[in-house]
Amino acid sequence: MEVTESRIGSATTLKIVGRVDSSVAKALEQKVLDVASRDGHIVVDLGGMNYVSSAGLRSFIILAKQARAKNKAIALAGMSDEVAEIFDISGLLELFAIYDSVEAAVAALPR
Amino acid sequence: MTDISAILHRSLTPAESRPRSTLTWIWLNLAVLAAYSVAGLVVVLFGIGPAKISPIYPPSGIAVAATFVFGPRILPAVFLGQFFNGFPLLSDPHTTVLNYILTNSGTGVGSICEALIALMTLRYFTRTWHPFDRSLDVVVFLLGSSLAAAFVCGAIGTLSLWANGFVPDHEVAITFITFFLADAAGIAVFxxxxxxxxRDPWPDRKTIVTSVVVLVxxxxxxxxxxxxxxPVDYFFLPLLLWAGFRSGPRGVTLASAAxxxxxxxxxxxxxxxxxxxxDNESILLLEGFMAxxxxxxLLTVAVRQQQRQAETALARHNRVLERRVADRTAEIAEKNRLLEEKQDRIDDDLKTAQILQASILPTDFSSYANTGIAASMKPALEVSGDFYDVFPVDSSRLGLVVADVSGKGVAAAFFMAVTRTMLRGVAMTGLRPSDCIAHVNDSLYRENPIEMFVTAIYAELHEASGRVTLVNAGHCEPIITRADGSAELLRRSGNPPLGVMEHKAFAELSFTLxxxxxxxxxxxGITEAFDRDGGLFRVQRLLDITQNSAARSPHDLMLAVIGGVEAFSAGTLQADDITCLVIRRNARAAA
Incomplete structure (x- = not known):
């Protein structure tokens, strides 16, 4: 798993590439807590994430809960059908705003 | 003006400035007068040639030393001493009472000036009375207190002698030079x-030995x-240095005097x-040697004293440093002890929590005659965030739970206990499983200050029919082992974990066992166990193990799975809690 962080306007973008399972869940959790503690909305680019395990999903739940507690919008962008399926059967899709691309997600963020 | 008087005061302060009675001062003056006079008599022994001119004048040393120690109030003795030391003039037939008084008053004033200049120079430039401890002090003492002071005294004295006719014009220069140099030598040596x-009147054994050896x-x-x-005079030099190195200022001054x-x-x-x-040549040669x-x-001794002081200071600093290190070490040891105590308390608490946690997990399933049950929970740390539960919902149905609280450790264990108790309590009220879970979800969502959540499966088994109603709240997909030996995964149905979203409806699954x-x-903890290379166990391995289990007991299946995981992750640290619960619908003995 690779995580790169960048800023587009006032939003923080996290780009996750690779498999997200228990071997990297701890690192991802630290990263999302770090991002959530800062100002600005959050867009997670999942275009390069090909798998997420249940341990990996926990990081996304933590991110969603942190964002909600701090009144931030959080969007997932570009996820593959397989990943979308995992989020769906895990009941987590409705925690996030889902977009096809990062650009669409950024454009839809609240001002 | 205050500056000048302050400088004067400082420069004129003697080594011993304590107040004394007038009588004491009289006695002290008499004592110094006596010493001065005796030293004056000795000069006669040192006289060279028919004129008995001495190359060294010890009384000037006595006068300067007395002034250093007692200050200006000892000057009457200096004046009188010099006044009476002029007695050789009495042998001159030209001497009258008047010119004796005038001449010796003049040399007496010269001696007073000499003593004062000697004291003030050393005090002004070095602030000490003891020109032995630093090389700078030695230089100031020899150039100022000795040469410069004697120069003034020689000038005044020669002038008095000349003015009263005791020195002819053509001898003024040589008289001045011998007078001046003899006084300087007297101060520098005696x-x-x-x-x-x-400064150090009582000699120790070492100094006595040095003194005796030096004299001999x-x-x-x-x-x-x-x-x-x-001409073996250079033999004196090593002796002088030895005395200085061995016994310091006392040794070296004694040696140079001897x-x-x-x-x-x-x-x-x-x-x-x-x-x-x-004779004058002899006198000048002697002066050069004495210089x-x-x-x-004196310079050798001063350098040695400075070195000793540096060594003493270094030793003192070392001691201070060592003491500080010892203090810090003790401090750290104490902190360490406190930390260990604290760690022991935490360990005790954790052990207690572990026992409590284990005690709320059911382990005896012998009362369920129609259902075979096996369960295991293996924490990664002392306490676990996982749990399982088995309880009778009513006379015909069994409640089955497996859950995993986010995070690990004490917080997870506490949240686990809350969830377990809440779920059991709600289930016993007879609500259908989806409603039970929805209820627990809302409660956990509301009463959850640290944003934790739980993935859980709650299932109810109707023991008679084998009908299972199951709610999977974001948890791992259960496996059913079929009679034909196949193992199938029971897909999730879109329910989120508990405590994540409020007012959520949960979907149920039903099937028959x-x-x-x-x-x-x-x-x-099972499907995401690591092997040594970081590879994951995965669901597929679990399906492989659980296949063809028709002839197995729940306990055997459980052991097979746990054994499989342990073999897979051998040599790694257990990363997550590992929990499983196996339910087998027994063949009816009665049927």
Whole structure:
């Protein structure tokens, strides 16, 4: 798993590439807590994430809960059908705003 | 003006400035007068040639040392001493009472000026009374207190002698030079010795030995020179340095005084290296030798004293440093002890929590005759965030739970206990499983200050029919082992974990467990266990193990899975809690 962080306007973008399972869940959790503690909305680019395990999903739940507690919008962008399926059967899709691309997600963020 | 008076005060302060009664001052003055006079008599012994001119004048050393120690109030003794020391003038037939008084008053004033200049110079430039401890002090003492002071005294004294007709015009220059140099030598040799021995009057054994050896060897070297007529005066130099290194200022001043006396006495008798072609030449040669001896001796001692002071300071700093290190070490040891105590308390608490946690998990399933049950929970840390539960919902149905609280450790364990108790309590009210879970979800969502959540499966098994109603709240997908040996995964149905979203409706799944078929519930500690290379166990491996389990007991299946995981992750640290619960619908014995 690779995580790169960048800023587009006032939003923080996290780009996750690779498999997200228990071997990297701890690192991802630290990263999302770090991002959530800062100002600005959050867009997670999942275009390069090909798998997420249940341990990996926990990081996304933590991110969603942190964002909600701090009144931030959080969007997932570009996820593959397989990943979308995992989020769906895990009941987590409705925690996030889902977009096809990062650009669409950024454009839809609240001002 | 205050500056000048402050400087004067500082420069004129003697080494011993305590107040004394007038009577004491009179006695002190008389004592110094006596010493001055005795030293004056000795000068006669040192006189060279028919004029009995001495190359060294010890009384000036006495006067300067006394002024250093007692201050200006000792000056009457200096004046009177010098006044009476003029007695050789009485042998001159031209001497009258008047010109004796005038001449010796003049030399007396010269001696007073000498003593004052000596004291003020050293005090002003070095702030000490003891020119032995630093090389700078030695230089100031020899150039200022000795040479400059004697220069003034020589000038005043020569002037008095000349004005009263005791020195003819053509002898003024040579009289001044011998007068000045003899006084300077007196201060440098005898003044220094008096000061060194006054500062430290009681000699220890070592100093006594040094003194005796110095006196004997000085005498021996002189005897050797007189006997052999070889110029062996350079033998004095190592002796002088040895005395200085061994016994400090006292040793070196004693040595230079002894050497001076013996050399002057030898020269007066016309022997030794310093006998010149004329008396004045002899005197100047002696002065040169004395200058070298005193300068070398005093400077050597000063350097040695400075080195000793540096060593003492270093040793003191070392001691301070060592004490500080010891203090810090003790401090750290104490902190360490407190930390260990604290760690012990935490360990005790964790052990207690572990026992409590284990005690709320059911382990005896023998009362469920129609259902075979096996369960295991293996924490990664002392306490676990996983749990399982088995309880009768009513007379015909069993409640089955496997859950995994986010995070690990004490917080997870506490949240686990809350969830377990809440779920059991709600289930016993007879609500259908989806409603039970929805209820628990809302409660956990509301009463959850640290944003934790739980993935859980809650299932109800109707023991008679084998009908299972199951709600999977974001948890790992259970496995059903079928009678034909296949193992199938029960897909999730879109329910989120508990405590994540409020007012959520949860979907149920229903299926029937045939006789001999098993339901395998577990946590992701199994499917996401690592091997040594970081590879994951995965669901597929679990399916492989659970296949063909028709003939197995729940306990055997459980052991097979746990054994499989342990073999897979051998050599790694257990990363997550590992929990499983196996339910088997037994064949009806009665049927």
């Amino acid at each position: 003044g220094a010795m008096a000061l060194a021995w006054y 060897l000085v005498f021996a070297i002189a005897a050797l020179e007189i006997w052999s007529h070889y 050497i001076t006396i013996i050399v002057v006495l030898a020269t007066t008798r016309g022997v030794g290296s310093f006998v010149g072609k004329t 070298v001896i005193t300068f070398t001796g 045939g006789e001999g078929e098993m339901l395998f519930l577990y946590t992701d």
